[in-house]
Amino acid sequence: MNIPSKESIVAAHERIKIYIHHTPVMTSKSIDEMAGCHLFFKCENFQKVGAFKARGAMNASLKLSPEQRIKGVATHSSGNHAQALARAAKILGMKSYIVMPRTAPEIKKRGVRGYGGEIFECEPTLEARESTLAEVIKKTGATEIHPFNNYDVMEGQATCAKEFFEDAPGLDFIIAPVGGGGLLSGTALATKYFSPSTIVMAGEPELANDACRSMKSGKIEPASPPTSIADGLLTSLGDKTFPIILENVKEIITVTDEEIVAAMRIVWERLKIIIETSCAVPFAAVLKDKQKFAGKKVGVIFTGGNVDLNKAGKLFA
Amino acid sequence: MNIPSKESIVAAHERIKIYIHHTPVMTSKSIDEMAGCHLFFKCENFQKVGAFKARGAMNASLKLSPEQRIKGVATHSSGNHAQALARAAKILGMKSYIVMPRTAPEIKKRGVRGYGGEIFECEPTLEARESTLAEVIKKTGATEIHPFNNYDVMEGQATCAKEFFEDAPGLDFIIAPVGGGGLLSGTALATKYFSPSTIVMAGEPELANDACRSMKSGKIEPASPPTSIADGLLTSLGDKTFPIILENVKEIITVTDEEIVAAMRIVWERLKIIIETSCAVPFAAVLKDKQKFAGKKVGVIFTGGNVDLNKAGKLFA
Numbered sequence: 001m002n003i004p005s006k007e008s009i010v011a012a013h014e015r016i017k018i019y020i021h022h023t024p025v026m027t028s029k030s031i032d033e034m035a036g037c038h039l040f041f042k043c044e045n046f047q048k049v050g051a052f053k054a055r056g057a058m059n060a061s062l063k064l065s066p067e068q069r070i071k072g073v074a075t076h077s078s079g080n081h082a083q084a085l086a087r088a089a090k091i092l093g094m095k096s097y098i099v100m101p102r103t104a105p106e107i108k109k110r111g112v113r114g115y116g117g118e119i120f121e122c123e124p125t126l127e128a129r130e131s132t133l134a135e136v137i138k139k140t141g142a143t144e145i146h147p148f149n150n151y152d153v154m155e156g157q158a159t160c161a162k163e164f165f166e167d168a169p170g171l172d173f174i175i176a177p178v179g180g181g182g183l184l185s186g187t188a189l190a191t192k193y194f195s196p197s198t199i200v201m202a203g204e205p206e207l208a209n210d211a212c213r214s215m216k217s218g219k220i221e222p223a224s225p226p227t228s229i230a231d232g233l234l235t236s237l238g239d240k241t242f243p244i245i246l247e248n249v250k251e252i253i254t255v256t257d258e259e260i261v262a263a264m265r266i267v268w269e270r271l272k273i274i275i276e277t278s279c280a281v282p283f284a285a286v287l288k289d290k291q292k293f294a295g296k297k298v299g300v301i302f303t304g305g306n307v308d309l310n311k312a313g314k315l316f317a
Numbered sequence: 318m319n320i321p322s323k324e325s326i327v328a329a330h331e332r333i334k335i336y337i338h339h340t341p342v343m344t345s346k347s348i349d350e351m352a353g354c355h356l357f358f359k360c361e362n363f364q365k366v367g368a369f370k371a372r373g374a375m376n377a378s379l380k381l382s383p384e385q386r387i388k389g390v391a392t393h394s395s396g397n398h399a400q401a402l403a404r405a406a407k408i409l410g411m412k413s414y415i416v417m418p419r420t421a422p423e424i425k426k427r428g429v430r431g432y433g434g435e436i437f438e439c440e441p442t443l444e445a446r447e448s449t450l451a452e453v454i455k456k457t458g459a460t461e462i463h464p465f466n467n468y469d470v471m472e473g474q475a476t477c478a479k480e481f482f483e484d485a486p487g488l489d490f491i492i493a494p495v496g497g498g499g500l501l502s503g504t505a506l507a508t509k510y511f512s513p514s515t516i517v518m519a520g521e522p523e524l525a526n527d528a529c530r531s532m533k534s535g536k537i538e539p540a541s542p543p544t545s546i547a548d549g550l551l552t553s554l555g556d557k558t559f560p561i562i563l564e565n566v567k568e569i570i571t572v573t574d575e576e577i578v579a580a581m582r583i584v585w586e587r588l589k590i591i592i593e594t595s596c597a598v599p600f601a602a603v604l605k606d607k608q609k610f611a612g613k614k615v616g617v618i619f620t621g622g623n624v625d626l627n628k629a630g631k632l633f634a
Contacts, residue, residue, distance in 0.1 A: 272622035313630025
């Protein structure tokens, strides 16, 4: 596998097209007034499995050899990639083995089981996830599809920004959240290939600011303790995602958990759509750093909408 | 004013087109499996002011004479019509005077004020609303735009079903909620004119089942005490809406508040969109009476998405 090229991203989009939604781009006059810029929201919360992860998991699964398909796929994931991979496996008639931290939202575990995925629970640390996954792979012979540090996954995630540029041309900025960097690196590549005048930005929780620290130090910094409510953005960058981000992303803006909840609330109230905490991070960043985006056309990737309503209700109480 | 004709509804749609959203129709494979039929959701929660009421208020306001416009418009409304009329007035440079029960959700009051509407609070009874409105009209000379018992409003609401039939042809059923009956009577007329083979149904809260009782008794029954959480559906029918409903609506299905919350939760979780309690009523009715809709193409009008998140969170806790 190589760094995705322009041609390979175009091919990936063709490959996955019939398995994913072409998600809509939403706009809101009242939010534009509030933010002082022209916002375009790419609604991957309406994507299959409720998140952009459907793209990368589907692309990587479709690229497996017949021999690999027989043994199935495995991964560790805090949530949406787990569901996405289980779904891709189900569609292609493969087994899927999913290592999940026991703290992962119940709605995401239910989703995995609904697609016939077999769950292996572990402690919510990277070490526990990796060692549990290694055991599972040893036992099953399944192919690991890493949630982000995998060029086929990155190539699939890149199709989101490609579609975005097709539907909302002329963006001055595109901004995505960053956890492991699969979406962000894919977005950066798609921008370079399909809309090179657009500036790539990212939003990150202040309580999980390892990507921001990595950009400053020039090397991959370890993840912060998992305290942010943005539970999809707690992992550190990978050696495949980091160099692409370092080279192509202009800036990572960090936001507090309070700013994340406030931004999420605006989206629920004004756009009338459900987005999850991690998904609200780039929009929170735009609201925080208004002068940077003033008067510009800003494309925000809404990454997912898998919310545990029992928990989310309390955020707004 | 007369009962809206086919031609007048077509003209209304042309008249209001530039002031309203052409809202999307959503579908969901997982919800179809759950419901056992093919569901099409007309998303008026994405409409201007977050509800279909933008249509009727705009249409009625646009039909006022220059003399009437000078004195402005007035109404009493528990919520969405209030915002819709304030918005229409603002666009046309008129004053708007809105009588609202003091118990109306704060988000809806804020919305009215945001459009420059002047609010007059009153007790949450029909008598208090009517007497307060009469005083306001006496003082200002404003024209009353009733939230539902007004043919121009009905004509505007009818454009929702017209649009729905254009985007989702061949519906076996169309189902809307019923409060005062403005949307339902407009939907019934639009169905008669534009999709006569479609059966018109309605959903109503069991705790506010006056329309269902009226259909049985053949006369307008008074509203129940305002206890249902479906706060947009607490009023009784009007003498303009009732005859049309009696003649053209096949059946009104009533649902409990628990069934309303359960249906709303499914929509938030699966469709990833925000709908308000009143809006969940017809979908709750479809889920309750599955055998009636089994295998059919069912169009559900999602009426609005103006939710007080502080309250809504508690519903799911």
